[in-house]
Amino acid sequence: MKMKNLRNKLIGLIQAVNRYPLTMLFLLAIATVNVNMINNETEDYLKYLFTFIVGALLSVIGQQVYERFFTKVSERVMLIVGSVLLATGYYFAIQSASTFNLEIGTKTAVSIFALMIAFIWIPAIKSRVTFNEGFMSAFKAFFLTVLFSSVLAVGLNLILFAIDQLLFSMNYKVNAHIMNILCSLFAPIFFLSYTPPFPGKKDIILSDQEEKVKKAITCPKTLGILISFIIIPLTAVYTIILLAYTILNIRGDFWTNNLLEPMLVSYAITVILVYILASHLEDKFATLFRKVFPKILIPIVLFQTVASILKISEIGNTYGRYYAIMFGIFALVAGIVFSFFPVKKNGLIASVLIVFSTISIIPPVDAFTVAKVSQVNLLKRTLVENDMLQNGKVVPNSDISIGDKKTITRTVSYLDNLNYLDEIDWLPEKIFYYDKFNKTFGFEETYDQTSDRTEGKFAHLDWNRSPVVNIENYDRLIHLYFQDSQTDLKIPIEIDNKPYSLKNDSENLILIDEKQEIFRFDMKKAIDQIFENQLVSDSGKDMLTTEKLMVTQENDKVKMTILATSVDNYGSQYNADIFVFLKIK
Incomplete structure (x- = not known):
């Protein structure tokens, strides 16, 4: 029997x-790109990688469309060509950008999400198979894929570890290549092998195919018990807590409380997913959940949407808030569909979700364009109200309210993080370098204290007090700009x-020789140490000597010292303009 199952x-x-x-x-193209990214880290292959990922999803959806609505070979060929053309269009759409930035990444993620929803929804369009059943099929296939892939990954890594430790030394990149094959080839193919041939154009399906479909869309008994007797009761308790919080705090700062929005969004996601998974369960818990909770969802998401809209008046629109509002509208539609329409109509929420996703990535109504316009308008309005924008130039003014200082700092920081400052001719580029912000607006950056960590911390090298730096006993001096959000640095030395290479990840500088990593410099720890030095400094608030801005770390092979000419920390983000002194022992 086991051999038959394997066969x-x-x-x-x-x-x-x-x-x-x-x-x-x-x-195969994805796997090839990953091989190049593993072997040659100096090249930026992300645009090619995500083009092929989008192309793979488009081709899968093209096959789903063919199986559901068409029968001729010529129609299948046209869908294949269409998938290739759309993937090519995506590549040229992102080709103009110099880097794969946050905006492109977010829009790509939304596009991938919409394509996944389409993959689930298409077999249910005007079919006897419902969207909920298609979702169950994909849900099961996903977790089976994760299970099998995880077991394989652990087993293969243990084998490689044993070979490396007991037989002969292996290149550290072998593990990455193995994981590439597993994730790029095996896992997707394994997932697709669990996608049954759903009823097609003529709605005729062979008996063995009918059995595959039935097996794929049926909720396993164990999963049914988990949903009915664990997930639904937990969701009910969470609902009671959320309703109690809402009732007890309905006045005052309730509507602008930062805690409210993520709580309501997470609740809406939970209810929608549980409803879809429990749509065909017949026990009392599942039946009660389907009758009651979609109706509770409607007022809850109204609260969430109103709270998100009210936040706009205070801090302007951002791409995150744009998506929160759009999700609130979608969740409201989902609550109405679940409450007043039969189960076979649940596919409506998939179509709404795809439409909303498409709107959110197409200018000029996309999330980033709308947010940029909102933030620029808020900044302009604040400056004009304080007589700080005259004849197209910013006039410094330190005598404004703390609230307006926070608004100006927050909007400029948002625009700077998304690289929009070069589009605003009345603001200088790299405004957070040195004391540009202070010179431009007449005051230092002012942030809300939203956590235990002090936000908006800055330190700069006082060149007048530190014109000379001793570099003896070091082999090389490297100048670079460290950003924890970028991981594409690789400097040959x-x-x-x-030969050696200096590269970075989100928190470290990493030195690699021909074979492997030999040293890791903890940049986060070093920057924290610099700010600790700043607290006890007598050189002013942010102008420090080299002694305060130099940090050394070493092991038995390497000694590395950094000298920061400027460093800033906002929340969890670190940026530093540094000189690296390197010594190979």
């Missing part, structure tokens, strides 16, 4: 490859005819 699984994998040929080509 059937292998046949299923082969059938998936035959069923989705274009998808397989895109997956040659010392004593041996």
